[in-house]
Amino acid sequence: MDIVRCLQTFCAVVETSSFTAAAERMYLTQPSVSTHIHDLEKKYGTILLNRKRDGITPTDSGKLLYDYAKKILKLTSETADAINEVNQLKRGEVEIGASTVPGTYILPDVLLRFKKNYPGINLSMRIGDTSEIIQDVFEQNVEFGIVGEKVRKSGLTFHKLIRDHIIFVANPSMKKSQIELAELKKVPLVFRESSSGTRMVVLEKLAKKGITKKDLTIVMELGSTEAVKQGAIAGLGATFVSERTIKNELNQKLLKKILIKDLVIERNFWIVTHSVGGFSRAGLTLFDFIKKTYPENK
Template sequence: MITDFRLRVFKTVADRLSFTKAAGELLISQPAVTRHISELERQLGVSLFLRGNGAISLTRHGEWLLDYANRILDLYGNLNDAFAEEEKRFCGEIRLGASTTIAQYLLPGILASFKRRYPEIRLELFSGNTERIEEQIAGKRLDFGLIEGKASRHSLHYEPFMDDELVLVTSASNSAFRDDETTLEKLRQLPLVIREAGSGTLDVLEEALAAKGFSLQMMHIEMQLGSTEGIKRYLYHSGTFAFLSVQAILDELTQNKLRVVEIEGFEVRRRFSFVAMHGQHGRLVELFKQYCLSRHNIKL
């Protein structure tokens, strides 16, 4: 694969704002990272990073170079794709972002089988809430992502991946509540655990409630937690309830750790989506996108 490794080192340091993290990601020593950056600064005659108090940040010239580096490395990717097409082989790198539920419960199996099928493609996965993934793509730190929730940025391009449903669940051992069904009015009295602000799960729940004339402010919110796994474990040790993706609780339902409580006349459905910058549809990204669709194009 043709590339400019020194530019790649610079971009990795600029994205991570850490020489140590960049060295670990690139599988080279930290002194080697420092040498590459120093040589770039010598060639350009400017400082690229401000160093101090154990942290680094980009200088004005560093920000300029990062913009050029993104464009140059994209061109190298297109060059490699073009020749890979001629040889009927695929190689290169995909920088993928995924919101928490997708990263934890849908992607691991897809990534493993994709890697077996295309061993020369390097996959880098960044996980965070929907808002964070969109920020990383808009900042060109990721090639594309898979997110929960609705399109929210005009600068980004969204395509449907698959449908999902949020269901109300509680611990199977919650002896204080044994009903299999409830109503929205009764839901207001139940202690809820919800995701953090910026979560696609929370945004979808708020929208569904609003469509029925309710809001989160009308609910009894006991706790906000930053991950689905954290919420599940909180449910095990309390009499609380939470809206979680059906994709995230399949094992817990089978193992009788959690149970679903139906809500009369209320469903929370959402769509998982691919997201990328407008006009950026590289061959490897398209390959991975189609691979995902062929395995998980599920409609509820």
């Protein structure tokens, strides 16, 4: 039994007081209308209609069913409309995660353009360090994440997004504009916290050059890119940051770039997804939009 169709037929009978008129409205034969009413009466175990010579009227149970049927049919129609809007991307919700650099300096502009194309989709973004965002994706708290370090973790897939350069900057009071790699050991440094993707990449690159964390003079560890930049501006120490985060400070001469001989630090930003998928339609559309905005290695 198609309960929705039966309820539609029942309401038509009540509203027209006629099986014949209801059949015409519903584009059914009169026997089909009778079958729908019989099925409902059998389902609810009661007589729903009074059949009289001067017309058909609902019983007390029929009146009750009619009131509920109208509500059910209204919700059914609204549900179909809502699903259609979701499928057509006229509405939806997407929550993603991002580590500090992409979340603060790269994605806002992309999300703004996406929102202009899909105004009915509500977007939200969690910003945390790389480890936090990777864990959020693993636990499926967000649909996907954008991070600055690829890690080995079962159940996750990393998609290359965009290249990034990490540069060394310091307060302009630092006289040298280039130093030897060995000199780095003596320079006071402001570093990101241990779970930062930027920090992981820097330490990995230095380790390949024979320099460990113990060799460095780290005077302070701070929890965000903005914090380490402000620390460097204040003269607490030099720092490593993404080139994408430092343009204003370099232009305003609040900080200056220091070249380190024989040291170039590059990395990729990655979109991390759960291997089992779980994308909403809107989430998949946003994923594709970001990928098309930043072709690999751009």
